[in-house]
Amino acid sequence: MxxxxxxxxxxxxxxxxxxxxxxxxxxxxxxxxxxxxxxxxxxxxxxxxxxxxxxxxxxxxxxxxxxxxxxxxxxxxxxxxxxxxxxxxxxxxxxxxxxxxxxxxxxxxxxxxxxxxxxxxxxxxxxxxxxxxxxxxxxxxxxxxxxxxxxxxxxxxxxxxxxxxxxxxxxxxxxxxxxxxxxxxxxxxxxxxxxxxKTAEMTKVVENTFRDINIAFANELAKICRQDNMNVYEIIKIANKHPRVNILQPGPGVGGHCISVDPWFLVGDYPNLALLTHEARKINDSMPEFVLERISCIMEERGITDVSRVGLYGLTYKEDVDDVRESPTLQLLENMKKHLASGVKVFDPMVANKNIVPNMIYDFDEFLDSIDILVVMVAHSHLKKNINKIKDKIIFDTRNVFELNKNVYKL
Ligand SMILES: NC(=O)c1ccc[n+]([C@@H]2O[C@H](COP(=O)([O-])OP(=O)(O)OC[C@H]3O[C@@H](n4cnc5c(N)ncnc54)[C@H](O)[C@@H]3O)[C@@H](O)[C@H]2O)c1
The missing domain is CATH 3.40.50.720 (NAD(P)-binding Rossmann-like Domain)
Incomplete structure (x- = not known):
């Protein structure tokens, strides 16, 4: 050519x-x-x-x-x-x-x-x-x-x-x-x-806004179900058997350079019209704080007082990538700082730069030895390959990777 x-x-x-x-x-x-x-x-x-x-x-x-x-x-x-x-x-x-x-x-x-x-x-x-x-x-x-x-x-x-x-x-x-x-x-x-x-501009922003709103609905359900002790995953699984229902999975928040950013363009340009979009952004942005509250409840329930015995698995914004921009884990660490909670350990097999946040541990075994509660923020393939190593930990699984049992907590 x-x-x-x-x-x-x-x-x-x-x-x-x-x-x-x-x-x-x-x-x-x-x-x-x-x-x-x-x-x-x-x-x-x-x-x-x-x-x-x-x-x-x-x-x-x-x-x-x-x-x-x-x-x-x-x-x-x-x-x-x-x-x-x-x-x-x-x-x-x-x-x-x-x-x-x-x-x-x-x-x-x-x-x-x-x-x-x-x-x-x-x-x-x-x-x-x-x-x-x-x-x-x-x-x-x-x-x-x-x-x-x-x-x-x-x-x-x-x-x-x-x-x-x-x-x-x-x-x-x-x-x-x-x-x-x-x-x-x-x-x-x-x-x-x-x-x-203009149609091309709007179409792209609409696509990411659609995704954000749908994720926000799943996250809102997770919060409602948590308050009244209902299993959000089971409810979504059953609801999705309806031929015209397809609810997404809840998670610890939305990151990356697209879904957590582009819907804001509509909110900024059409503040009196993009109301649902704005609410969805707020719900998704509130999830790291919700995760933090859950960590605090789990620590209390298990009698763990030392936050440095908590380990966050995954720093990237999604599984099997090395991009950490706007990631829920970074947002969670920011929230922890505000609550003066420090010392939490972080591990991510995809991230080469180990100085992005404090207390990042390079070696997975060392990471596991240093914690009592493993918080799954990202479901990298690495985690699934190493399930045997974490069987005995208390796990807070924000990505619904593990079967529920007495040591596995969900959103
Ligand atoms: N990352 C995604 O998943 C994704 C998906 C779809 C669309 N987008 C969109 O694509 C665009 C780029 O995103 P990205 O993730 O690749 O960004 P990025 O930050 O990874 O890369 C941008 C690059 O542009 C370079 N740059 C900036 N100004 C420059 C200039 N004047 N001259 C030469 N180089 C310059 C920077 O050095 C950087 O390497 C954004 O608008 C983003 O919203 C991103």
Missing amino acids: NTKVCVVGLGYIGLPTSIMMASHGVNVVGVDYNKALVDKLNSGHMTFKEKGIDDIFFDAISKGIKFSHEGVSADIYIVAVPTPYNKLSKKIDPSYVINAVKDVMSVCSKGAIIVIESTISPSTMDKYIRPVIEKNGFVIGKDIHIAHAPERIIPGNMVYELQHNSRTIGVDEPYIGEKIKEIYSSFCQNEIVITDI
Whole structure:
């Protein structure tokens, strides 16, 4: 393929996208302003763990992908930089996307296409991106074309989902959509829908909001059932036998860069309308505190007074990934700090950096020896493989991995 693609931002989304494209024959340069990250990639090392990704990475290298920390000239730019929310206003913080677009404008040629793959709230393109481009003297639709092509992949199954998920491309002009579709079609085997930009923006945010609200319902049920001594898991199991009911599982909270962030965009932009969305966010954000209360009750019931004998298993926001952003365990540790409870032990086999939080223990056996209560915050495969080692512990199982018995407590 002659088209040259530059992927801007080589994190959890930009890197898999760039190597997947390159391994399917697209001429790709990956750019990230983090020089250490680019150096690591150029020395032949992946920057995070993910099932099946190493093979794609080495294949992409053998097919000529380049990594650079400086901007390059290309035909199509795919921008995959962070889009956090402002903690006060709850609105999107578009600064990374704006800066990335400015960087692209300083190197691109006339006719380039800028695809924003980062998740953005509805009208972000109109409110922030179009004005920045026009202010730089470019005519949109002539000098530069813009598009929004949000990503749906789930960490833990990225390689499969990149190839098998349906995609959406939002554009002003359908023929630009077709050009972008050609690039994604190199690896995407599912339907690629072309629509307008605002529809694409809203669709992505709606998808994550739907997930958040459904998780919140399960979490609310867990709290109700706890108060009146009902088994939430059994109730959900039976209710789900109804042909039109599909309740999700409760858990210790919602983390990561998507579900715990994107619904806030709607709350920030539509405060008088996104009421259910706001409640769902509040319920999910309250779960780490609920877990903390349960730990305290279990300690009391078992006569354990020393919080340093409590061990949290799992620091990441979900199983079998190494991403700790916004994780329920981090939120729980924050809450503990507020309650002046310190010394709790933490273990996570997926996290290489053992200095993220205090009292992280590297060795699983040492971790188990140092605790009386094991709190399962994340159900990594590692835990399931080591079930024999923890049989004799008091377990607080927030992920419903273990059978209920006198030593196993649930949410
Ligand atoms: N992580 C997910 O599971 C997921 C899933 C779907 C969508 N998204 C969305 O994708 C976007 C990216 O998320 P992520 O998880 O990959 O973020 P990330 O933090 O892992 O990676 C972003 C990368 O962009 C780089 N960067 C920032 N500004 C730059 C610039 N101006 N020039 C060059 N590099 C720059 C950073 O150094 C970083 O390496 C976000 O909008 C996110 O909401 C994420």
